[in-house]
Amino acid sequence: xxxxxxxxxxxxxxxxxxxxxxxxxxxxxxxxxxxxxxxxxxxxxxxxxxxxxxxxxxxxxxxxxxxxxxxxxxxxxxxxxxxxxxxxxxxxxxxxxxxxxxxxxxxxxxxxxxxxxxxxxxxxxxxxxxxxxxxxxxxxxxxxxxxxxxxxxxxxxxxxxxxxxxxxxxxxx
Amino acid sequence: xxxxxxxxxxxxxxxxxxxxxxxxxxxxxxxxxxxxxxxxxxxxxxxxxxxxxxxxxxxxxxxxxxxxxxxxxxxxxxxxxxxxxxxxxxxxxxxxxxxxxxxxxxxxxxxxxxxxxxxxxxxxxxxxxxxxxxxxxxxxxxxxxxxxxxxxxxxxxxxxxxxxxxxxxxxxxxxxxxxxxxxxxxxxxxxxxxxxxxxxxxxxxxxxxxxxxxxxxxxxxxxxxxxxxxxxxxxxxxxxxxxxxxxxxxxxxxxxxxxxxxxxxxxxxxxxxxxxxxxxxxxxxxxxxxxxxxxxxxxxxxxxxxxxxxxxxxxxxxxxxxxxxxxxxxxxxxxxxxxxxxxxxxxxxxxxxxxxxxxxxxxxxxxxxxxxxxxxxxxxxxxxxxxxxxxxxxxxxxxxxxxxxxxxxxxxxxxxxxxxxxxxxxxxxxxxxxxxxxxxxxxxxxxxxxxxxxxxxxxxxxxxxxxxxxxxxxxxxxxxxxxxxxxxxxxxxxxxxxxxxxxxxxxxxxxxxxxxxxxxxxxxxxxxxxxxxxxxxxxxxxxxxxxxxxxxxxxxxxxxxxxxxxxxxxxxxxxxxxxxxxxxxxxxxxxxxxxxxx
Numbered sequence: 001x002x003x004x005x006x007x008x009x010x011x012x013x014x015x016x017x018x019x020x021x022x023x024x025x026x027x028x029x030x031x032x033x034x035x036x037x038x039x040x041x042x043x044x045x046x047x048x049x050x051x052x053x054x055x056x057x058x059x060x061x062x063x064x065x066x067x068x069x070x071x072x073x074x075x076x077x078x079x080x081x082x083x084x085x086x087x088x089x090x091x092x093x094x095x096x097x098x099x100x101x102x103x104x105x106x107x108x109x110x111x112x113x114x115x116x117x118x119x120x121x122x123x124x125x126x127x128x129x130x131x132x133x134x135x136x137x138x139x140x141x142x143x144x145x146x147x148x149x150x151x152x153x154x155x156x157x158x159x160x161x162x163x164x165x166x167x168x169x170x171x172x173x
Numbered sequence: 174x175x176x177x178x179x180x181x182x183x184x185x186x187x188x189x190x191x192x193x194x195x196x197x198x199x200x201x202x203x204x205x206x207x208x209x210x211x212x213x214x215x216x217x218x219x220x221x222x223x224x225x226x227x228x229x230x231x232x233x234x235x236x237x238x239x240x241x242x243x244x245x246x247x248x249x250x251x252x253x254x255x256x257x258x259x260x261x262x263x264x265x266x267x268x269x270x271x272x273x274x275x276x277x278x279x280x281x282x283x284x285x286x287x288x289x290x291x292x293x294x295x296x297x298x299x300x301x302x303x304x305x306x307x308x309x310x311x312x313x314x315x316x317x318x319x320x321x322x323x324x325x326x327x328x329x330x331x332x333x334x335x336x337x338x339x340x341x342x343x344x345x346x347x348x349x350x351x352x353x354x355x356x357x358x359x360x361x362x363x364x365x366x367x368x369x370x371x372x373x374x375x376x377x378x379x380x381x382x383x384x385x386x387x388x389x390x391x392x393x394x395x396x397x398x399x400x401x402x403x404x405x406x407x408x409x410x411x412x413x414x415x416x417x418x419x420x421x422x423x424x425x426x427x428x429x430x431x432x433x434x435x436x437x438x439x440x441x442x443x444x445x446x447x448x449x450x451x452x453x454x455x456x457x458x459x460x461x462x463x464x465x466x467x468x469x470x471x472x473x474x475x476x477x478x479x480x481x482x483x484x485x486x487x488x489x490x491x492x493x494x495x496x497x498x499x500x501x502x503x504x505x506x507x508x509x510x511x512x513x514x515x516x517x518x519x520x521x522x523x524x525x526x527x528x529x530x531x532x533x534x535x536x537x538x539x540x541x542x543x544x545x546x547x548x549x550x551x552x553x554x555x556x557x558x559x560x561x562x563x564x565x566x567x568x569x570x571x572x573x574x575x576x577x578x579x580x581x582x583x584x585x586x587x588x589x590x591x592x593x594x595x596x597x598x599x600x601x602x603x604x605x606x607x608x609x610x611x612x613x614x615x616x617x618x619x620x621x622x623x624x625x626x627x628x629x630x631x632x633x634x635x636x637x638x639x640x641x642x643x644x645x646x647x648x649x650x651x652x653x654x655x656x657x658x659x660x661x662x663x664x665x666x667x668x669x670x671x672x673x674x675x676x677x678x679x680x681x682x683x684x685x686x687x688x689x690x691x692x693x694x695x696x697x698x699x700x701x702x703x704x705x706x707x708x709x710x711x712x713x714x715x716x717x718x719x720x721x722x723x724x725x726x727x728x729x730x731x732x733x734x735x736x737x738x739x740x741x742x743x744x745x746x747x748x749x750x751x752x753x754x755x756x757x758x759x760x761x762x763x764x765x766x767x768x769x770x771x
Contacts, residue, residue, distance in 0.1 A: 030190035114185035
């Protein structure tokens with residue numbers, strides 16, 4: 001009987017977590033994609049991040065699920081994709097990409113180029129820029145999500161932006 | 174203006190991210206993993222509780238006056254014949270040498286038997302295989318032990334009422350250690366048997382024995398329910414008390430444990446498989462006063478990837494089975510590969526040697542995976558005769574999924590050994606395969622490095638991967654390719670791999686859905702493939718652009734480059750790659766409408 005009770009509680013817990021998942025999955029996935037550049041791997045990493053979040057959530061230990069999930073996703077993506085850094089770098093080198101098929105929409109071309117430049121940044125700079133300019137976090141929140149100091153966030157963002165400009169052939173004014 | 178750039182950056186990221194559509198199947202995957210995670214934890218807790226009861230009621234009293242392990246066939250048992258029930262044809266380039274002439278016939282009579290109840294007799298252990306020589310000990314899924322003899326006989330060691338698992342030989346072959354349980358759910362104890370005198374030593378509670386190069390013995394002490402997390406103990410020898418003890422995990426996780434311990438050849442490091450948040454390989458530096466277990470970093474890039482069952486062969490290389498990538502809604506790994514974790518330019522990297530789920534015979538990547546060195550032993554089967562152990566030409570390993578046991582060599586050639594085996598240990602003093610491994614051949618492919626293979630007149634054969642897209646890829650994204658194996662000869666494995674890629678998929682692979690840009694039409698279009706001192710691979714083709722009319726489209730070029738990149742970058746020595754047509758890089762990249770890399 002004890003087993004049945006545990007199982008029932010477990011089901012209720014997982015079902016309850018479904019709401020948390022539904023509320024945050026899309027944002028988490030898009031952050032993961034911007035960090036790793038591959039939609040399928042981003043989906044996998046986010047799934048794993050949610051499994052780990054659940055372990056904490058099931059113990060009632062998450063006051064701010066959105067921030068916790070964001071941090072879990074950043075950790076998961078960056079720890080998983082270091083091995084792919086070489087491949088990503090190789091792929092990004094070839095962008096800048098003047099293929100006509102993508103040239104109809106100027107914004108898309110710009111987005112592609114920006115995205116390629118973003119993927120060529122070092123992990124910390126890329127993460128800081130995604131959290132600051134896509135997730136729209138404050139420097140303090142970005143620092144918390146990355147487990148680094150605010151000063152490091154500032155320098156990472158500054159260097160990352162400068163690097164992106166250089167990659168895109170744009171000089172800072 | 175800087176603000177303009179940042180605004181553009183914001184808009185661009187919004188645009189790019191908006192293209193990503195959440196997969197509705199992901200929740201199912203998350204839910205399955207959560208439930209399995211909970212089930213695993215609850216099961217571990219239940220096992221721990223049961224083990225406490227069993228230990229108190231069964232195992233503890235039996236520590237006194239435990240029965241001897243008898244290395245002899247039971248009188249009523251006839252030795253079984255075949256350690257290789259169904260050998261599969263080895264692929265071209267199989268390292269298995271032809272059956273030597275004069276493979277000894279199995280004896281028609283079992284060796285003389287000592288009395289199981291009698292005093293220790295030196296020949297008990299040593300004579301299990303008679304003059305054939307003890308090559309390996311298998312622990313079956315039922316907890317029985319079997320000696321595998323050089324002449325092909327399999328000799329049951331027992332049967333005994335107790336269950337054995339995880340045999341391990343001392344480096345000089347003088348002692349074999351086991352994990353012993355009086356019942357399936359009882360706590361394990363460690364037992365060692367001297368192969369020269371049959372002497373039995375009961376070391377008390379412990380599991381997963383492993384010997385170091387100087388005879389030191391590592392084991393796991395995991396007393397469920399005692400409130401302590403599992404610890405690893407190191408003894409100087411089988412007669413000593415533990416001199417070193419350290420927790421398996423940094424943080425408390427007493428319901429989890431470790432197994433499959435393995436020393437590095439210098440005895441300075443210990444590796445093990447940890448069952449904590451999935452299975453993974455951990456390591457500890459034994460040269461410090463208080464060793465601390467840390468995960469062996471290397472993988473982590475693929476869903477479900479993990480390290481299991483590590484075994485160490487040199488100071489920088491750990492052999493593992495890596496499971497990977499649940500591709501369905503379920504959470505079980507879809508593939509398993511045997512390979513090595515080695516230093517790489519980006520840190521430790523996994524270099525596959527053999528895909529275990531592509532053997533043509535069943536292999537369960539979700540099974541109780543196991544890997545252990547097997548020296549340079551190999552098996553062969555003379556026509557009409559029993560399978561027999563022979564001296565192989567390359568390093569080999571026992572690899573298993575908890576049910577089936579394989580022998581896999583350094584070139585990725587696998588031979589099924591037998592079923593119903595959970596673990597195995599190779600006798601370092603075996604009459605076959607006991608020579609030190611030939612190191613260049615036991616490393617994963619290293620481009621442009623000549624594997625010496627000095628004694629062999631055959632050119633070295635190396636298994637490499639080439640990467641092909643699949644027509645039935647459920648998530649086609651113009652970049653996903655899948656590895657298939659090729660065997661290449663000669664020292665230039667990078668050249669061989671690219672040549673194999675340019676030749677395209679085989680007919681069978683095409684029938685299975687593999688495709689890609691390359692085919693027999695592009696075969697032979699490689700001019701050269703070299704790696705410079707900075708790790709940059711330069712791959713020069715004869716201009717094949719006229720053969721691939723549509724490869725310069727966005728998706729087409731992405732697939733083509735994914736095939737090329739994945740194939741070239743599989744080699745740890747390669748850090749980046751540049752392509753050219755007849756020496757002209759711009760010609761290659763402009764054909765694909767890409768900017769030539771700086």
